[in-house]
Amino acid sequence: WVSNSVFRTSCARQFPRNYAATIEADVPVQDSIIPAVAEESSPPPVSEDSTTTTSAENSTLLELEKDSNATTEEGDHDDSAFEVLAGNTALCLHKSDLKRDDGFDGASTGWTSWVDDASALRLRSCLDGLELPPFARSIAQPSSLVTASNGDDDEIRRDQVIRWLRWIKACPSPLIIELSPALRQAVNATIPNEAWLQAIDSTRDEFLERIGCRLIVLPSGASLNQPLKAPPGAMVYGKLLLGGVTRFRVIGGNSQRSIARKAGARTLVTSPQTLRTPSWLQYGGPQRNYEAIDAGVAVFMEVLILPKGLSLPLLDDNDEEGSKSATTISQMKWNPNHMLDLVSEQEAEQAAAALAANASEPNPGNAQILSSSGNEYINHMESSISASVGGLRPQIDSIIRRVLDGRALVAAADADATTASGATTINPPQSAGADSVRRREMEALLGLGLSPVRGLLLYGPPGTGKTLVAREIANVLQARPPKIVAAPELLSRWVGGSEKMVRELFEDAEGELAACNGDATKSALHVIVIDEIDAVFRKRSSSSQDSGGEITRASAVNQILSKLDGVKQLGNILIIGMTNRKELLDPALLRPGRLEVQIKIPLPNKEGRREILKIHFEALRRRGLLSQSLCNAIDGYHDTTPSQKKYSGNVDDQAWRKRLQSFRKRLSVVSSRGAEQMSSALWQHRILDLASDRWTGGYSGADIAGLVRSSGSFALARARSQDGGGLDNLIITLGDVAGALEEVKQ
Numbered sequence: 001w002v003s004n005s006v007f008r009t010s011c012a013r014q015f016p017r018n019y020a021a022t023i024e025a026d027v028p029v030q031d032s033i034i035p036a037v038a039e040e041s042s043p044p045p046v047s048e049d050s051t052t053t054t055s056a057e058n059s060t061l062l063e064l065e066k067d068s069n070a071t072t073e074e075g076d077h078d079d080s081a082f083e084v085l086a087g088n089t090a091l092c093l094h095k096s097d098l099k100r101d102d103g104f105d106g107a108s109t110g111w112t113s114w115v116d117d118a119s120a121l122r123l124r125s126c127l128d129g130l131e132l133p134p135f136a137r138s139i140a141q142p143s144s145l146v147t148a149s150n151g152d153d154d155e156i157r158r159d160q161v162i163r164w165l166r167w168i169k170a171c172p173s174p175l176i177i178e179l180s181p182a183l184r185q186a187v188n189a190t191i192p193n194e195a196w197l198q199a200i201d202s203t204r205d206e207f208l209e210r211i212g213c214r215l216i217v218l219p220s221g222a223s224l225n226q227p228l229k230a231p232p233g234a235m236v237y238g239k240l241l242l243g244g245v246t247r248f249r250v251i252g253g254n255s256q257r258s259i260a261r262k263a264g265a266r267t268l269v270t271s272p273q274t275l276r277t278p279s280w281l282q283y284g285g286p287q288r289n290y291e292a293i294d295a296g297v298a299v300f301m302e303v304l305i306l307p308k309g310l311s312l313p314l315l316d317d318n319d320e321e322g323s324k325s326a327t328t329i330s331q332m333k334w335n336p337n338h339m340l341d342l343v344s345e346q347e348a349e350q351a352a353a354a355l356a357a358n359a360s361e362p363n364p365g366n367a368q369i370l371s372s373s374g375n376e377y378i379n380h381m382e383s384s385i386s387a388s389v390g391g392l393r394p395q396i397d398s399i400i401r402r403v404l405d406g407r408a409l410v411a412a413a414d415a416d417a418t419t420a421s422g423a424t425t426i427n428p429p430q431s432a433g434a435d436s437v438r439r440r441e442m443e444a445l446l447g448l449g450l451s452p453v454r455g456l457l458l459y460g461p462p463g464t465g466k467t468l469v470a471r472e473i474a475n476v477l478q479a480r481p482p483k484i485v486a487a488p489e490l491l492s493r494w495v496g497g498s499e500k501m502v503r504e505l506f507e508d509a510e511g512e513l514a515a516c517n518g519d520a521t522k523s524a525l526h527v528i529v530i531d532e533i534d535a536v537f538r539k540r541s542s543s544s545q546d547s548g549g550e551i552t553r554a555s556a557v558n559q560i561l562s563k564l565d566g567v568k569q570l571g572n573i574l575i576i577g578m579t580n581r582k583e584l585l586d587p588a589l590l591r592p593g594r595l596e597v598q599i600k601i602p603l604p605n606k607e608g609r610r611e612i613l614k615i616h617f618e619a620l621r622r623r624g625l626l627s628q629s630l631c632n633a634i635d636g637y638h639d640t641t642p643s644q645k646k647y648s649g650n651v652d653d654q655a656w657r658k659r660l661q662s663f664r665k666r667l668s669v670v671s672s673r674g675a676e677q678m679s680s681a682l683w684q685h686r687i688l689d690l691a692s693d694r695w696t697g698g699y700s701g702a703d704i705a706g707l708v709r710s711s712g713s714f715a716l717a718r719a720r721s722q723d724g725g726g727l728d729n730l731i732i733t734l735g736d737v738a739g740a741l742e743e744v745k746q
């Protein structure tokens with residue numbers, strides 16, 4: 001009922017107390033996984049005779065609220081998100097107490113009806129608007145870095161925020177940051193006078209002890225060891241700030257007889273653009289727990305308010321409950337005013353629109369790769385490549401370790417600019433990749449003289465996925481679209497033609513490096529794939545030494561080598577050579593500094609074939625276009641029902657035929673057509689595991705891709721002939737695959 005922007009302004013007016021003045025000055029924080037703990041605990045000023053002054057001394061909150069449409073006085077302190085939260089919490093609690101005093105107490109109208117609806121709604125919309133500061137987006141999505149800054153203050157705050165976010169991202173185990181003292185302190189500062197407390201017949205301490213606030217950090221996939229508790233009647237408002245989390249209640253489990261069970265599980269994930277989700281409300285009573293989804297760290301906040309007469313104990317480092325659930329930190333050096341931001345819906349929409357306009361990531365998985373660190377980074381790369389390349393896990397692992405790890409990830413710029421003259425130029429990327437952890441890693445490695453590998457050789461039989469791997473490498477590194485050439489194309493018959501073609505191949509990389517002042521860590525990567533590389537880099541034979549072709553070849557070779565390890569070497573390229581015949585290559589090409597990493601891409605084994613089958617059948621399966629028996633054959637799944645078990649064993653033909661007949665009979669009761677198709681496929685082909693040597697032994701990835709296409713065409717032909725051309729009934733069956741197997745083998 002109140003838009004966030006109006007509400008923010010009005011709240012800022014209602015709670016003008018300068019919270020920042022009462023909290024410790026910012027202290028530089030170390031980049032460390034171990035939280036920085038304040039030397040001295042500073043207990044919240046909760047004493048009744050607090051002498052805190054206020055600029056709204058003569059006004060009560062209620063009066064101020066009435067006046068919420070008035071304009072902000074000049075020079076008013078612009079309250080932080082945390083202060084606004086404190087103001088709303090105070091107002092909600094105060095108004096609820098007034099309501100209770102009017103006779104609506106929990107005992108007579110249910111435990112939770114003690115809360116005043118209007119102010120509770122306002123508190124909810126305050127939480128809705130809470131998010132990590134705008135710079136958080138630059139950490140989660142470096143390519144959409146918010147660059148606007150308003151001078152030194154913003155710079156300091158930005159640094160604090162970035163350190164704070166890096167710190168939570170590196171959090172190794174569940175962590176509860178007890179912010180209740182800070183919130184109580186902020187609430188205390190918003191209490192206008194003692195009359196305000198007398199109106200609800202409460203002391204300052206009693207009032208403040210009914211307020212709680214915790215920030216909970218859960219590493220990817222982790223949950224709290226022990227559920228959290230809040231007394232019945234408590235209102236627990238939650239807000240997800242980063243990542244995704246499943247929240248649920250834990251019912252039972254206290255006695256030996258009842259086993260704990262999850263109830264009311266709800267998963268929330270922040271939008272990648274705005275990092276926002278709506279807040280939630282849980283009631284006290286049953287225990288609650290949270291589990292981060294397995295996609296990075298999750299950060300969320302809980303604000304608790306308790307009915308009159310109750311008080312919320314603080315979790316501290318030695319607290320039994322706290323230490324059972326997670327590591328608890330009660331004294332933080334992070335300034336709560338820097339930990340949160342409050343954004344109106346309008347602002348959030350504008351930010352989302354700006355991000356959408358600037359977004360340069362083609363897929364969100366790569367954004368994750370850019371923002372992740374350490375093992376997370378490796379895992380993301382591996383799963384991203386393995387999603388489209390099957391059966392090559394060991395090879396992918398060693399490519400990642402030897403070629404990709406330690407490279408700065410600078411996403412390719414959104415689009416290449418076209419100059420006034422019409423010539424296309426390539427801009428260096430503007431994105432935050434330049435600010436990434438990986439860039440610093442790369443700089444450190446370069447400082448140690450460990451430059452990233454610039455050449456990779458993939459060799460192996462045809463159709464095993466060498467080109468596919470090269471494309472995926474370019475994709476995962478967010479490089480420029482790879483340039484793929486067949487080596488023989490480089491050998492022009494015309495004088496100077498070869499040199500020109502090689503030059504063109506490297507032109508873009510050189511241009512971008514020049515635009516980055518020669519700093520390779522600021523340039524996007526350029527991947528150049530040279531197929532059939534043996535045609536150019538073959539061992540020299542004495543007979544052809546002086547022929548024209550040999551001279552052309554030698555000049556192309558020299559030029560490529562000079563880009564790799566010569567004086568004019570380029571740091572922003574990765575050359576991937578591919579060949580079916582490594583033994584023909586000139587050993588000089590394989591020297592360190594040239595194509596120094598050589599990976600054999602072999603024919604897939606049984607499990608590899610299964611992975612490839614799954615990849616290529618995946619889209620069809622998801623759309624329900626595969627028969628159940630085909631799905632089973634792809635998965636290599638042997639039904640353990642007695643009837644099917646019989647068919648998978650070694651049976652002589654006579655027995656097999658008999659069993660098949662009874663199988664047919666039983667199936668025909670269900671569907672005569674389905675029975676016909678299924679039983680004939682079983683009978684003729686007995687395909688129970690499509691990946692087995694018997695069916696696809698010796699197949700390459702390309703053969704399997706062809707098998708899938710061919711099966712589809714069989715199914716299509718069948719659907720046309722049986723269903724009069726309608727494609728609605730298109731289903732690929734084992735029979736279609738059997739036909740395709742025959743075809744592919746030919």
Ligand SMILES: Nc1ncnc2c1ncn2[C@@H]1O[C@H](COP(=O)(O)OP(=O)(O)OP(=O)(O)O)[C@@H](O)[C@H]1O
Pocket residue numbers: 388389390391392460461462463464465466467468469531578579580612615700701702703705
């Ligand atoms: N390991 C694999 N996983 C998934 N698909 C694969 C795999 N290997 C090959 N394919 C499929 O086969 C197609 C052709 O493979 P690709 O061109 O990468 O083979 P190649 O090894 O480069 O062959 P060549 O040596 O003949 O150039 C790919 O586009 C892909 O559809």
